[in-house]
Amino acid sequence: MSSASTSSAAEPRRPAPEPDGHPGPLRRAAATVRDGLRATGTALWEPAPSTEPLLAHDPRRWVRRLPVLVAAGFIAILIPVTVRVLTHDYGVNGAMAGALGVAQSAPLLLAVTRPLRAWWIVLVADVAGAVVTMGAGPGHLAPWTAVTIVGYLVLCCALALREGRRTLLGVWLVTVVAGLVLGAFRGDASQDTGLVLTVLSGAVLLLGTLLRERTEARRRLVEQETISEAERARRTLLEERARIARELHDVVAHHMSVITVQADSAPYRLRGLPASAQEEFGAIATSARESLTEMRRLLAVLRSEDAHGERAPQPGLDRLPHLVEATARAGIPIDLSRPELAILRQLAEVTPAVDLSAYRIVQEALSNVMRHAPGARTEITVTLDSTHLLVLVVNGPPTESPGPLVESGGTGHGLVGMRERVRLVGGTVDAGPLPDGGFRVAARLPLVPKGSGTA
Template identity: 75%
Template sequence: MSSASTPPDQDPRPPASEPDGRRVTLQRVTAGVREGLGKAGAFLSTPAGRAEPPLARATKRWVRMLPLITALGFVVVLIPVTTQVLANDYGVSGGLAGALGVAQAAPLLLAITRPLAAWCIIIVADVIGAIVTLSMGDHRPAPWTAMIIVGYVIVCLFLSLRESRRTLLRIWLVTVVASLVLSAFRDDGSQDSSVLLIVLSGVTLLLGALLRERGDAQRRLIEQETISEAERSQRTLLEERARIARELHDVVAHHMSVITVQADSAPYRLNGLPDAAREEFGSIAASARESLTEMRRLLAVLRSEGTPGERTPQPGLSRLPHLVEATVRAGIPIDLSRPELAVLTQLADVTPAVDLSAYRIVQEALSNVMRHAPGARTTITVTLDEEHLLLLVVNGPPTRTPDSLEHSGTGHGLVGMRERVRLVGGTVDAGPLPDGGFRVAAQLPLLKKDSGTA
């Protein structure tokens, strides 16, 4: 008994009847594209590069809703149009046409918050729709229908506003590969729509990315300017406080010197003091001298970046006439209204801190007039009530255009005024006037020298 042996590398079964070669090729391409898209989807399905949807920072609610309204409008239009075109023009069954319409358009709503996930769904649905239309053998535009191109461009726009350049480049390369592969199997008589999708998607991704990067750059610039302005304001405040501290050193040093002298001379001025009291006065004098020495060291630190002019004696309201005279010579007409002689005697008893603060407030107000309102007529009024020293500096509109900022001022404008007033427990009100002028009004507590504990 003999039987013919079959070679191991051959199948003994008879070959089955194979379908048309073109369909077999399409099926293989479909399987390959699905596998490739699955890997691409897993690789690209990461959260959006930006944490917020487009126009999320808009102040008006209807502006924030624009992306959703736009996407919803395209979904409402594309689903019935896609279904009708596929069913009537391409001969696709109604159920399959409706499913493709929903799969190709509905993810546009998801693209607002998760554009990468929406793109993965849409590209798969578009490829399946292209394969379906190619298998119909029609002579219409292939492989992409007009509805596919519109929906794909919209999702590319959402992608470009959220994702990085590298991700957008990968998405466009997938689009190019899918378009070229599917275009190779279209009928010779059909219109090639692959180039149109490649060009439109590339232009949309590029322009959207440039628009997003420009907006990001402007936002970072605004944030940096805000930070710089805050730091500049803080630095100005600290510089003004340091300058005020340097000026007040003379006031505090005077009080410490008085304490030292009084403690040293008390045993000689007061007869019959017990030894314990003499020792106590000596201890007070020693502590005062030590404190005065430490204050001089502190002043040396504060004046490390100061100007030599800061070492001169600090001025007070008695120097107002000289300040006004110098300002008038600079071209600012000034009317000075001062208290009468009896009130001036009372004014001489205010604390040095109030006296210095009042002078500096008027000086800074006049400096601002020279900077911002050259030639404006200015009125300075100094009055007293029972508890307060009142200062009022009012200037009219400028008579000529300011040429450049003067740098002879002693402080930082309103910042210095507010700090000085806060230091002595007063109030200040400054602001523009309807006629174009400016007004500075300060109220300082009229604390007397003999009301302290020194």
């Protein structure tokens, strides 16, 4: 056998290079672990994400003060207990025991706002205490004393409530390494507490993290629900305003049509008009027709695809008896006040906007009775004073379980729709529950006679 072959056989076998230059699985695993350790180490040195006290956002005052009170209570207990344990059980001199007791316990107060900085201080103090008690006699706890374990677990609670997963993982790994290194130098006759602290600290950090993340998830859910409710209310308001605009189209279109007809027919009805006046009437008619065209375009945008029923003429107070009959057939006993003939003549002078608004307010009120107070006796009163139309709908407590709605013309927006309609005509509305379990809706709409020039 040649020397070359002998030399080749003696060389250790090298792994074959990976195809296409990709690293092998062992290298990838090692790189992953290395990157994770580097990221964890970086997280331990990063500044705290917040310096607010723990539980600072809780609405209850006593809960916001609880972390400080708990920290102060543990400090008051741990310092004297630590001094006594170190001096009596481990033979440490009083000055050293006092310094270690303060260094291991006092940072708990700092942990209320900066738990990671407090952990660094406590870690150094605990390691120093473990070194001082390294030569513990038989039966003594080492490297961590019982008081050290209690204080460290309290600190872990504060860390879990504030820091992220990566930081907590780094804290636990440092705890494990410190316990293994110090445990290797402890006395053979002492009781090892490194494993106890490793398991307990890991459990506390894990449970605290799960509790914090669950609380944050619930808080985000509440915030999202609040935002959704606000958006829903805003969308309801916009939908009701669009509906009112669609309904008012008929009212305004009627007046514009009258203006157009009067302007077109003026030269034929009024003899001897000068040419300039005829041209003025022609310009008025042209402007009115253009306005009608633009209104039709706007109406096409405002109407939804399924709003074919809204093309019917808009109802008014003269339709109240039909509305009452339809609702009464559904099992709602209703008393409708019958205005006198003089009042009916006055109602004929109400503007279409007020007339439509009054009808819709009654309609919405009856729809709410059907939804929330089925079977309740309801009274509807329509009266007039010198300047306002008064609409009052009062129902008693419900006597039946909710059933299907018979009157489907309501917007389904209830009080939002009432307030928007009343605001449109410059009136007021008062709605609220009654002591007997019923409900009251009172609207006061201004009377604007036709021909006054006010819409």
